[in-house]
Amino acid sequence: xxxxxxARLQLETARLTALYGRRAVVKDVSILFxxxxxxxxxxxxxxxxxxxxxxxNRMHELSEGGWITGKVLLHGxxxxxxxxxxxxxxxxxxxxxQRPTPFPTMSIYDNVAAGLRVxxxxxxxxxxxAVEGALRRAALWDEVKDRLRHSAxxxxxxxxxxxxxxxxxxxxxxxxxxxxxxxxxxxTGTQRIEELLHELKTRYTIVxxxxxxxxxxxxxxxxxxxxxxxxxxxxxxxxxFTKPTKxxxxxxxxxxxx
Amino acid sequence: xxxxxxxxxLVSGTMTTLVGVLSFVAVxxxxxxxxxxxxxxxxxxxxxxxxxxxxxxxxSGGGVANAIVGTAIIVGLAALIGLPxxxxxxxYLAEYGSGRLGxxxxxxxxxxxxxxxxxxxxxxxxxLVKPMGHxxxxxxxxxxxxxxxxMLARTTEEMVRLVPHSLREAALALGYARWRxxxxxxxxxxxxxxxxxxxxxxxxxxxxxxxxxxxxLGNLNFSTHVLEPMQTLSLQIYVYATGPFDEWHRMAWAAAxxxxxxxxxxALAARWALRSRYGAAR
Ligand SMILES: Nc1ncnc2c1ncn2[C@@H]1O[C@H](COP(=O)(O)OP(=O)(O)OP(=O)(O)O)[C@@H](O)[C@H]1O
Ligand SMILES: [Mg+2]
Numbered sequence: 443x444x445x446x447x448x449a450r451l452q453l454e455t456a457r458l459t460a461l462y463g464r465r466a467v468v469k470d471v472s473i474l475f476x477x478x479x480x481x482x483x484x485x486x487x488x489x490x491x492x493x494x495x496x497x498x499n500r501m502h503e504l505s506e507g508g509w510i511t512g513k514v515l516l517h518g519x520x521x522x523x524x525x526x527x528x529x530x531x532x533x534x535x536x537x538x539x540q541r542p543t544p545f546p547t548m549s550i551y552d553n554v555a556a557g558l559r560v561x562x563x564x565x566x567x568x569x570x571x572a573v574e575g576a577l578r579r580a581a582l583w584d585e586v587k588d589r590l591r592h593s594a595x596x597x598x599x600x601x602x603x604x605x606x607x608x609x610x611x612x613x614x615x616x617x618x619x620x621x622x623x624x625x626x627x628x629x630t631g632t633q634r635i636e637e638l639l640h641e642l643k644t645r646y647t648i649v650x651x652x653x654x655x656x657x658x659x660x661x662x663x664x665x666x667x668x669x670x671x672x673x674x675x676x677x678x679x680x681x682x683f684t685k686p687t688k689x690x691x692x693x694x695x696x697x698x699x700x
Numbered sequence: 701x702x703x704x705x706x707x708x709x710l711v712s713g714t715m716t717t718l719v720g721v722l723s724f725v726a727v728x729x730x731x732x733x734x735x736x737x738x739x740x741x742x743x744x745x746x747x748x749x750x751x752x753x754x755x756x757x758x759x760s761g762g763g764v765a766n767a768i769v770g771t772a773i774i775v776g777l778a779a780l781i782g783l784p785x786x787x788x789x790x791x792y793l794a795e796y797g798s799g800r801l802g803x804x805x806x807x808x809x810x811x812x813x814x815x816x817x818x819x820x821x822x823x824x825x826x827x828l829v830k831p832m833g834h835x836x837x838x839x840x841x842x843x844x845x846x847x848x849x850x851m852l853a854r855t856t857e858e859m860v861r862l863v864p865h866s867l868r869e870a871a872l873a874l875g876y877a878r879w880r881x882x883x884x885x886x887x888x889x890x891x892x893x894x895x896x897x898x899x900x901x902x903x904x905x906x907x908x909x910x911x912x913x914x915x916x917l918g919n920l921n922f923s924t925h926v927l928e929p930m931q932t933l934s935l936q937i938y939v940y941a942t943g944p945f946d947e948w949h950r951m952a953w954a955a956a957x958x959x960x961x962x963x964x965x966x967a968l969a970a971r972w973a974l975r976s977r978y979g980a981a982r
Contacts, residue, residue: 501873533875543870547888557874609874 452477452647453498453617458512460493460502468494469671470512475617475664480639480648482658482679485668486694491651494668495619498649499535500528516616533561536610536646540622542602544594544609551590553605557613572612579645580608581638600631607638611646618642620650624657636661655695659683667691734960741957744950753922754936760947764955766922767936770837771959773924774916774932775906777841782848782905783898789849790856790894795882797857805853812850820846821911829915837923837930840916844905852901859893860886892974899970903963909934933959 453475460468468490475481483491496502497510500521513520521531536557544553554573558564573590577583582604586597594605603623610618620639624632639648639661652658658665659679666676667690675682675691686692748763755762789809793802812820824843829835863886871881887894912918917929918939924930933955940952 499873501869504869504872529875529877531875532873537873539866539870539873541866543864543866545867545870545885545889547891556871560874560876560880606870613875 452517453649454515455494455497456513456515458494458497458510458514460490460497460508460510462493462505463507467671468497468668471673473666473673473676475647475649477647478643478645479663480643480650480661481664481666482662483649483651483666483668484653484655484658484694485674487653489668490671491668492621495537495621495649495651498617498619499532499537501532501537503528533557533613534615535617535619536613536615537619538603538606538610538621538623540625542599542606542626544597544602544605546593546595548594549591550586550594550597550605553594554608554612557609561613572614573608576608576612579611579638579642580604581634582608598631600627600634603627603631604634604638607635611642616647618646618648620648622651622653625653632657655683667694669694737953737957737960740950741953741955744954745957749951749954754920754951757943757945757948762951764931764933764936764951764958766919767931767933767955768958769922769924770916770919770930771906771932771934771962773926774837774840774844774912774930775902777838777926778844778848778905779898779902780845781842782845782852782901785845786849786852786901787856787894787898789853791860791882791887793853793857794860795878795886806857809850809853812846813854816910817847817908818910818913821914824911825914832927834927835915835917835929837916837926837928840912840930840932841926843911843915844908847905847908847911848901851904852897855897855901856890856894859890859897862893863889896970896974899966899973903966903970906966907934907959907963909938913938933962 455471455473458468458471459466471494473481483494485491493502496505496508498514502508502510510522514522516531516534520526545556548556551573554576555569558569558572574583574587577586582601585601586592586605589596594602597605603626607623624635627635636657639650642648643663650658650661662679664676665679665682667674667682667686667688669690675686675688677687682691683695686695748761750763750768751765752761752763753766754764789805793806793809796802797805821843824839824846828839828842832839867889868881868886871885872878876885912932912935916932916935918935919929919931937952937955937959940948940955943949
């Protein structure tokens with residue numbers, strides 16, 4: 443059964459401007475993230491990619507002086523409506539950061555279960571199943587299944603990052619935000635995460651920030667190019683990389699600046 | 701060039717020696733104190749020293765069981781009152797203390813930290829002993845708690861601030877509310893450090909004498925009643941050491957040894973707590 447047409451417009455920003463105090467670092471950006479696609483955000487350092495991403499799960503407002511104008515629509519509903527509880531919202535939108543951030547006092551198991559437990563208590567068996575499922579989807583299960591009770595710090599950097607992916611997946615979010623998830627990983631670790639994205643996109647809508655243009659080309663369906671807070675160009679990935687319409691995009695992807 | 705180099709080496713050498721000598725003096729002082737205590741006090745340590753109460757002046761024998769129990773009770777009271785307040789204040793300062801109120805609390809804590817303990821004792825006397833009409837272990841516990849709170853608040857704050865910001869963000873992004881992030885993630889990550897702060901704080905007040913002179917007063921008999929005067933090791937030492945009898949002096953040395961041992965054990969425990977938990981975390 444095909445989903446109704448508008449169900450595919452899962453996440454969308456409408457004239458989103460993000461500010462720190464009086465300084466706008468993301469300006470008037472409107473993007474539509476179709477359901478079950480990967481969208482890559484690229485652009486030179488400091489152009490506002492992280493800030494934009496953090497607006498999508500209302501993390502930006504937790505920064506000192508952070509506020510926005512415009513809208514972010516999830517299923518057509520503005521997540522910045524006064525009636526929306528930001529804490530509840532963040533349980534529906536998973537996020538993975540540039541550096542692995544496992545909770546150091548928790549075991550591998552408890553790390554993955556953290557996002558589940560926070561959302562009300564549920565039967566033990568259900569948590570077990572969710573933890574295993576999330577670890578499998580993050581391609582980590584086979585490596586850790588015998589030591590779930592060990593400290594999360596016993597894992598390698600790449601494993602820790604996949605643990606963070608699993609932790610984000612366990613509560614079954616609808617959207618997954620990734621901020622340079624492979625920046626601190628070696629090529630093997632990077633490859634694991636990229637393979638992961640291909641599988642995950644059948645279930646989640648993914649937005650990934652990356653500095654690695656090849657990575658953007660490999661993993662994404664759509665690519666957006668940011669420059670100085672503006673969304674310069676957005677299009678299907680193969681088109682943007684082969685036939686960019688703006689000269690700034692072309693200059694960036696051919697390595698002439700940034 | 702070579703003059704400069706010579707000078708640099710000279711200064712470096714002098715400083716290294718100086719620092720070395722100073723640390724040697726510090727360690728030496730501790731060793732001398734410990735050695736002296738053992739020499740003077742160890743011989744009086746026997747079973748009855750720990751199990752018997754003091755006997756009237758002139759008689760020999762007896763022990764300081766009442767003071768040991770009293771120390772445990774009063775320090776326990778102080779911990780019961782002081783730890784939650786101190787840790788809570790520290791958490792507040794670290795997590796929400798960026799505004800004016802935070803600044804004020806921090807300032808008050810710093811001033812209190814530098815306040816002589818005898819002054820705290822006088823305040824405890826004015827506000828507790830006087831209105832209640834009599835000296836009490838409770839007043840002593842409160843006085844010691846008042847010494848502990850500012851110290852703990854500042855240690856807790858520092859330990860919590862050491863927790864990386866990224867950890868806090870990770871929890872918030874997972875849908876943790878702010879208070880839950882503070883307690884479940886931040887405070888737990890800082891727990892070993894906070895625990896160490898607690899042990900050091902307890903060790904420090906365990907040996908306090910001045911604030912207890914006006915509050916717990918001391919008691920020659922065995923008492924576990926917190927609303928009555930109570931003996932502690934530090935008070936016992938004070939009385940025995942300033943008394944006229946050799947027997948008392950002997951007992952004072954032994955009591956001092958016990959107190960010192962207690963503080964040492966706490967300090968070692970603090971070390972151990974810090975190492976065993978933090979080795980991996982940082
Ligand atoms: N907490 C903050 N307070 C004030 N300004 C900030 C803050 N964080 C970021 N900025 C500013 O906002 C702008 C955009 O930053 P952002 O981190 O979004 O860039 P980015 O595109 O993610 O860069 P990078 O590729 O280096 O990660 C920068 O100019 C930065 O200086
Ligand atoms: Mg960034």
